[in-house]
Amino acid sequence: MGSCHIPQSQSPRLYITERSVLSQRCYGEDGVRIPRATLKEAQIALLEYLHSTRSIQFVDAENMSKNSPHFLRKLLKKVEIVKDVRRSMSRFLRYHPINEFEPFFESLGLKPCEYTPLLPRDLMFLSDDCLLQENYRVLCEFGVERNKIGQIYKKAVQVFQHDFGVLLLKLQAYQKLGLSQSFMAKIIVYSPHVLIGDIDIKFIKVLEILNGLGFDYAWIKEHLSEKEFYNWSMIFRVFKFFREMGCSSELGGLISQHPWLLFEGSGGRVLSLIAFLLKFGLPMDGICSMFLQFPEIQVSHFVSNIIRCFLFFQEIEMEVDEIGKIVCSYPILLGSCTLKKTSSLLHDLNVGKKRLCKYIQENPQELSKWGMGTRVRPLPDSGEGVESQKLKTKFFLDLGYGENPNMLKKAFKVFRGRGGELQERFDTIVNAGLDQEDVSKMRVRLRLAMYNWLKDQGKAEPDLALSTIISWYWLA
Numbered sequence: 001m002g003s004c005h006i007p008q009s010q011s012p013r014l015y016i017t018e019r020s021v022l023s024q025r026c027y028g029e030d031g032v033r034i035p036r037a038t039l040k041e042a043q044i045a046l047l048e049y050l051h052s053t054r055s056i057q058f059v060d061a062e063n064m065s066k067n068s069p070h071f072l073r074k075l076l077k078k079v080e081i082v083k084d085v086r087r088s089m090s091r092f093l094r095y096h097p098i099n100e101f102e103p104f105f106e107s108l109g110l111k112p113c114e115y116t117p118l119l120p121r122d123l124m125f126l127s128d129d130c131l132l133q134e135n136y137r138v139l140c141e142f143g144v145e146r147n148k149i150g151q152i153y154k155k156a157v158q159v160f161q162h163d164f165g166v167l168l169l170k171l172q173a174y175q176k177l178g179l180s181q182s183f184m185a186k187i188i189v190y191s192p193h194v195l196i197g198d199i200d201i202k203f204i205k206v207l208e209i210l211n212g213l214g215f216d217y218a219w220i221k222e223h224l225s226e227k228e229f230y231n232w233s234m235i236f237r238v239f240k241f242f243r244e245m246g247c248s249s250e251l252g253g254l255i256s257q258h259p260w261l262l263f264e265g266s267g268g269r270v271l272s273l274i275a276f277l278l279k280f281g282l283p284m285d286g287i288c289s290m291f292l293q294f295p296e297i298q299v300s301h302f303v304s305n306i307i308r309c310f311l312f313f314q315e316i317e318m319e320v321d322e323i324g325k326i327v328c329s330y331p332i333l334l335g336s337c338t339l340k341k342t343s344s345l346l347h348d349l350n351v352g353k354k355r356l357c358k359y360i361q362e363n364p365q366e367l368s369k370w371g372m373g374t375r376v377r378p379l380p381d382s383g384e385g386v387e388s389q390k391l392k393t394k395f396f397l398d399l400g401y402g403e404n405p406n407m408l409k410k411a412f413k414v415f416r417g418r419g420g421e422l423q424e425r426f427d428t429i430v431n432a433g434l435d436q437e438d439v440s441k442m443r444v445r446l447r448l449a450m451y452n453w454l455k456d457q458g459k460a461e462p463d464l465a466l467s468t469i470i471s472w473y474w475l476a
Contacts, residue, residue, distance in 0.1 A: 034073065038085050042072055045089035046103070053093070054100065056126060063146055068103035070112050100126045108150030118153065135160045138167045143185040151226055156192035170195050177204060183217045191230040203232040209239050213252040223259045231266040238267035241274055245288035258294055269299040276306070280327045290331045302335040309334040309367065313360075315342040316353040322361055330364050337371045348376035355379075395422050 043065045050061035065072075079092045104126055105115035126133060139149055152159055159167065174184050174194070187194065194200040210220060224230070238261070242251055255262060261270050277287050295302070306327075313323045327334065339345070349356065349370075359379060360367065370376050429439050454460035 034076065038076070038081075039069075039072065041085035042076055042089050045086045045093065046072060046075070048090065049093040049098075050100070050103075054125065054127070056100075064100075064103045064107045066107070067147065068106040071103045071106050097124060099124045105150060105153070107146065108153065109147035110150035110154060114154060115150070118157070131162065131164075132160045134164055135162055135167050138171070139188075142168075142171055143181055144189060145185075148189045148226070151189055152192040155229060156196060159188075159192050159195045162195075167195065170199075173199055179207075180217065183221065186221050186224070189226060190224045190228065191232065194232075200232055202236045206232050206235050206239070209236075210255075213255060215255070223263055225263070228263065228266070230263070231268070234266040234268055234271070235262055238262060238270050241271065242288075242291075245284040245291075247288045247291065250292055254291060254294075258291075258296075260298055261291070261294070264299050269303050273299065273303050273306070276303075277327070277331060280324045282328045282331065286328065293332055295332065295336050297336070305338050306331065306335040308339055309337070312339050312342050312345075313357075316346075316356050316360075318357045318360070322357070326360070326364055330367075333364065333368060337368050339367065339370055340372055340374075340376065345370055345376065348378070350378035392422060395426070 046068075047061055047065040050056045050064055051058050054061075056064070075089075075092075075098065078096070079088055081088045099119065101119050101123065102112075102115070105118065106112065110118075120129065123129060136149060139152070140146060144152070162170075171181075171184060171188075175181060177199075179187075191203070194203050207217075207220070239251075242248070242254075247254065261267065274287055277290070282290075310323065310327065313326070340348070346353070346356070351359070356379075426439060426443075429443075430436050
């Protein structure tokens with residue numbers, strides 16, 4: 001475009017437009033409003049400096065001045081404005097060269113927090129990095145949007161280190177394989193690593209598989225996201241697993257209904273889910289069946305739910321083999337519900353861990369009613385309390401408490417635990433070698449003696465019950 005000087009009297013309307021990012025952001029980071037006219041005048045001064053003084057091509061200089069609002073506000077804070085913003089800014093720039101990489105990277109769509117770590121340490125001027133400028137222009141001419149190029153730089157800086165002519169040859173190589181320029185202009189934003197090294201064979205194979213399933217390039221572009229980093233080798237592995245599981249005939253319909261199985265995390269979450277289910281013994285055909293019934297939720301959410309259920313089973317002390325049976329029999333159920341915390345469920349259901357394990361094994365579908373945001377009702381009385389009372393009474397009668405009704409009543413208050421548990425504890429001590437009569441006299445007595453000693457030493461609050469202290473001990 002040349003390096004013609006822009007006269008001070010020239011109307012700014014030729015290059016100051018409402019499309020400018022700067023003109024739409026009139027507030028500084030401190031919340032103080034900067035007049036729109038001031039921003040426009042500063043923008044003109046920056047354009048003149050970059051183009052006329054620094055000899056940056058007009059189109060590039062204009063893009064930098066229009067789309068670097070954070071940099072321009074920071075610059076304005078350093079300038080002493082004397083009547084005319086434009087003249088004051090020009091005077092400042094004449095004696096204070098700027099780091100040109102800052103407005104350059106910001107104009108490419110990067111925020112200051114993103115481009116600050118990427119700034120070259122020993123360079124200030126764009127002309128000092130010829131390869132960066134060369135590869136940047138190749139991408140622009142190829143059709144990549146300028147405000148997307150920053151993402152390419154952030155994900156794969158090596159793309160901008162290619163020698164002269166190399167990047168263009170790589171782009172042309174993909175075109176020779178039948179990929180259109182518009183398609184590749186999008187792909188390299190989503191997956192810039194295809195421009196590093198030789199042609200990405202796995203990328204080409206994935207495209208071939210998708211085309212073979214009836215998906216065109218427009219569908220592929222529609223389901224890709226700039227927020228993702230695509231690993232085409234991993235996506236290819238997902239296809240390989242689906243085929244090994246026997247899903248080949250249904251694969252087209254599955255991908256059409258759930259495209260995120262491939263593109264969310266490059267299929268990495270799908271591979272993690274498959275590995276998790278295989279670990280519990282679910283066969284390949286069972287995994288295929290699960291995917292064919294997959295719910296309308298993201299894979300990451302599904303995986304999070306199923307792991308949450310697994311941890312819940314562990315926390316209520318369910319046996320490993322029982323966990324495996326539920327995981328293999330009800331993977332869709334487990335992945336579709338977001339369970340409440342274990343402590344909340346135990347409280348809301350008004351149940352102990354042992355009974356809850358048994359209840360879930362007999363009624364696994366009830367898990368769907370215990371999700372976040374639902375009202376969980378207590379489980380119905382199982383009748384275990386009555387049976388426990390009978391066993392507890394029998395235990396006390398066997399120890400001889402039945403001869404004195406007052407002693408029997410007192411024993412019910414002092415002895416904690418279910419009837420069957422009391423008998424089990426008693427038998428354990430006897431089997432250890434102690435006499436049955438001695439054991440019947442010492443359990444509670446020693447516990448009460450320790451409790452009195454703790455109170456005498458000031459280590460236990462006098463108004464706390466012994467059962468409370470014991471429960472704290474077990475929780476610790």
